[in-house]
Every structure is written in structure tokens, then in C-alpha cells.
Amino acid sequence: MKTTWGARSSPGGIILASWGQIERIVSRSDVVLFVLDARDPLNTFSPKLIKLVNRHGRRILLVLNKCDLIPRRIAEEWKSYFENKGYPTVYVAATRRMGTIKLRTAIKHVAPSLPAVASVVGYPKVGKSSIINALKGKHSASTSPYPGNPGYTKTFQFYRVDENLLMIDTPGILPAEGDPLEKVLRGYPPEKLDDPVNPAIMLIQRILKYNPRAFLDAYGIESKEPLRILEEVAIHRGWFYKKTKEPLIEEAARAIIRDYHDGKLTYYIKPSQVNFELGASNDKSKNSRVQ
Ligand SMILES: Nc1nc2c(ncn2[C@@H]2O[C@H](COP(=O)(O)OP(=O)(O)OP(=O)(O)O)[C@@H](O)[C@H]2O)c(=O)[nH]1
Ligand SMILES: [Mg+2]
Numbered sequence: 001m002k003t004t005w006g007a008r009s010s011p012g013g014i015i016l017a018s019w020g021q022i023e024r025i026v027s028r029s030d031v032v033l034f035v036l037d038a039r040d041p042l043n044t045f046s047p048k049l050i051k052l053v054n055r056h057g058r059r060i061l062l063v064l065n066k067c068d069l070i071p072r073r074i075a076e077e078w079k080s081y082f083e084n085k086g087y088p089t090v091y092v093a094a095t096r097r098m099g100t101i102k103l104r105t106a107i108k109h110v111a112p113s114l115p116a117v118a119s120v121v122g123y124p125k126v127g128k129s130s131i132i133n134a135l136k137g138k139h140s141a142s143t144s145p146y147p148g149n150p151g152y153t154k155t156f157q158f159y160r161v162d163e164n165l166l167m168i169d170t171p172g173i174l175p176a177e178g179d180p181l182e183k184v185l186r187g188y189p190p191e192k193l194d195d196p197v198n199p200a201i202m203l204i205q206r207i208l209k210y211n212p213r214a215f216l217d218a219y220g221i222e223s224k225e226p227l228r229i230l231e232e233v234a235i236h237r238g239w240f241y242k243k244t245k246e247p248l249i250e251e252a253a254r255a256i257i258r259d260y261h262d263g264k265l266t267y268y269i270k271p272s273q274v275n276f277e278l279g280a281s282n283d284k285s286k287n288s289r290v291q
Contacts, residue, residue, distance in 0.1 A: 035122035068093035094130035124172025124187030200253030210267035
């Protein structure tokens, strides 16, 4: 079963969810699956979303997705990290259908009663629709590598996963908060960035800091100098300004941002490398540990 409501487009034709829309969905959910990118969970975590869910007294389940891009040991470490803060957490690799049985069990465990409505929320491109696809076992929620492509989630869609579980897929939350790097990590559409070069340089520096081989492995580029990397990507792909014939680094910057979200270009961070305090969950007895 699939029903939709609340379709809305944001300026520029790229559709993201406003906080008001997310609040409406949260208020209609029994459980809120908050999807994080397992490679950089804290940069895709939103204290504002947690506050909103707590205000409505809804249960939260954190889902660390894209775990195929990090070692399992690190996924376990992040799970413990969040659970020590009171958030039940599961890790999955939705496109590989890894962890889906545990996820389904966890949703039902966290739900106050069954049947339950579970919404899937988070920043753009963290894999919300892919998670619903994995749970349903077939391609039913549309997915895309980056917002703006045909197939990215445009509406709030309901999917019946089984007789006890109705799920709501949502468009990504508009990542208005944060500096240019944080916005990019939170899936702000590269097409909408007036200046993609600056955030791409920051992203390149972050990737190199945690994975010095990333550009060599993804593109065969040995340079560790962000501007040079942008130029080489533009040159390799044949992107040049028509008049000056200089490498079109703006396009290369957008490509690098997309490749990060697609998992072609990657790094991961460990809990021991961060120094960030999360707000505790609203009720530790409700959000008990989930296996
Ligand atoms: N490597 C890897 N890539 C994934 C995984 N899950 C999703 N992706 C990729 O991430 C991109 C975004 O996936 P979607 O499921 O469309 O993400 P979304 O959160 O629904 O995106 P929006 O609806 O645009 O907010 C796609 O290129 C997916 O193939 C995963 O577990 N591993
Ligand atoms: Mg989607």
C-alpha cells in the first residue's frame, strides 16, 4: 500500500521538508527513525530534531546508515556511543540490505504498541528511502544519489511494511543550520550553492584529514592540494570555461560533493575523534537499549 500527502516544492525546484512539515509528521508517528550517515554521524545529527520529537513525546530510534562504508567495529562503537547517551541505535547498510531484520525488530521494540506508525526523517541523502526499500524488500520508495535528480523524495509517502508497521518516507530536512561545510555534509543541494568551491575545499580538507588516500582511490589523483584536486577533476571530466579554457572548478566542486554522498569518495570518523556533547534523550527508560 502506498499513499501520499503534503507534496510541496521549495524554491529552485528542489524539494526539502520544512520544520513545520516535519513536526506534523512527527506528531502523527509512534516512532521516529532518525537516520544518520554512519561515516560522520554527529554532523548529520540534529539536536533541534531531537527536541521536536521529545516535545511531542514520541520515541526515537537512531539509524546509522551506509555502514558498508565504515568498518563494523566503528559502527559498533557509534552504536555504544549513542546508546550510552540514552538513544536506542541500530546500524544498517540499506542498499546492501544489511541489518534490516534487526532494524525491523528494533522499531517494534521501541514502539509503544503495535500496530505502529514509524516515520523516517533526517537530512537529505542519508538514505531514508533506501531504508524503506530495504524493509519492504523491494523497490517501492524512490531513491536518488542527490536531491534534484528525478526520483528524490518529493512527498510524505506512507508504506505498509507489514500488518504491524506503517512507515512514512519524508523529504530531507532543509539543512539551514551550520557553516558551509556542515551544510554540505548535511546534504544541502550542491546545485543551490552560490559558491560550491569554498565548501568543496572544506570537504576535501576534511576527507583528506581522515582518509589521505580518498582521492587516489576514487579518481587516481595524488595531489593533496584542494584547488589542484578540483582542477584535476575538471580536467579529467573535460569541464572547461568556454572563453578562457580554464578548468571549470565550480562543476568539479559539485561533483565532489555528490561523490561524497554517493559513497564514491569517503572518509569516516571514530567516536574517539569527536568532542561533541549530545543532549540526553528525554526518557532513558522509554528509549531502552536495543540489540
Ligand atoms: N553505500 C551506501 N549508499 C547508500 C546507502 N543507502 C543509501 N545510499 C545512497 O545514498 C544516496 C541517497 O539515498 P536515498 O535513499 O535516496 O536517500 P534519502 O535520504 O531518501 O534522500 P532524499 O529523499 O533526497 O532526502 C543514493 O545514492 C543511495 O544509493 C547505503 O547503505 N550504503
Ligand atoms: Mg528519499
